[in-house]
Amino acid sequence: MRNLIALFVILFTSQLFSQDVAVLKYKGGGDWYSNPTALPNLVKYCNDNIDTNINENIQTVEVGSTDIYQFPLLHMTGHGNVFFDDDDAENLRNYLISGGFLHIDDNYGMEPYITKELKKVFPNNELREIPKDHAIFSTAFDFPNGLPKIHEHDGKAPKAFGIFHEGRLVLLFTFESDLGDGWEDQEVHNDPDDVREKALKMGANIVKYAFEN
Template structure:
């Protein structure tokens, strides 16, 4: 017990003083490396607009590695299969309950795989839809209608789901929005500037919320 308390205290201090973020690498064959320009662009936007000081040299960490505990914010994306071993799931669960935050952005096709694997992480918790009046939609910029739609895939409305631990949102799953595509360099998807701006502003909300809660 003493070791666990000491670990959590150490992690808390790391999270308080660090603004570094990382990309989460996972097993299963899904393309965790999708949208390579997305996170660097979001970091620059945040540093320029919401007074963050995030390291622009974004690292990649494996879900089963203790390296994830160096970062208060992890970002995960992809199109396909995701697999967490039991050790991966335990490591991620410990990270999230000790103060970390994970944003999973479905880049189209990820949903059935990630929802199954998240049951390994939190067997007794379900992804629940986040209401439009939640603080994450107004942390830096107002999104009164909730999650913005960035890319069309199946014609479905964008949805934000979360997992809460003791009333703290520890995991955000953005579905049918494709925020990461909107964060990418303009020439990658040729999105209009106003669409990219919406994506970046929502991304800034997520970052700000994660750092302050």
């Protein structure tokens, strides 16, 4: 098993200079496929505004597959249930500690499920709120007040939680913000231009941070 993990790490680190992102598919019945226009729009925004060269043909990868090692950044979203089996959790943990980055965007209703499943991935490492002066809020665009509020949901303040490994932020969980809805085509949610712009700018920060750290 150790030799296999080492091989994955070698294969993954060989991809670190690539600029590709993927949607993470998971078990449990939750709608991992929600917000289908979100990531393509974010990628185009990043390519146009922060000098990235990301493949605009967005792929989907399963959480238990070695394919995740091809992507420096994975995006995960949904409204409902999430389930990681033991192999999924081990694969995701190895991906993250070897240099990968996961952004989980709660599309409303995902929080209780993903919180429980992340304990399988990092049993001894809890989600903790990311301070507003963290670099992820200023890598490309400044958000001095932290995570922007895009959709109301329960009317609570938006929160950015993270998991850190050896001082590096490896996982970002955005809650009560719904960035992905702001990335979608304008006619999907009819968000004002300034709201969509805030969502895309924060998304660009996430992309830039994931690629550079």
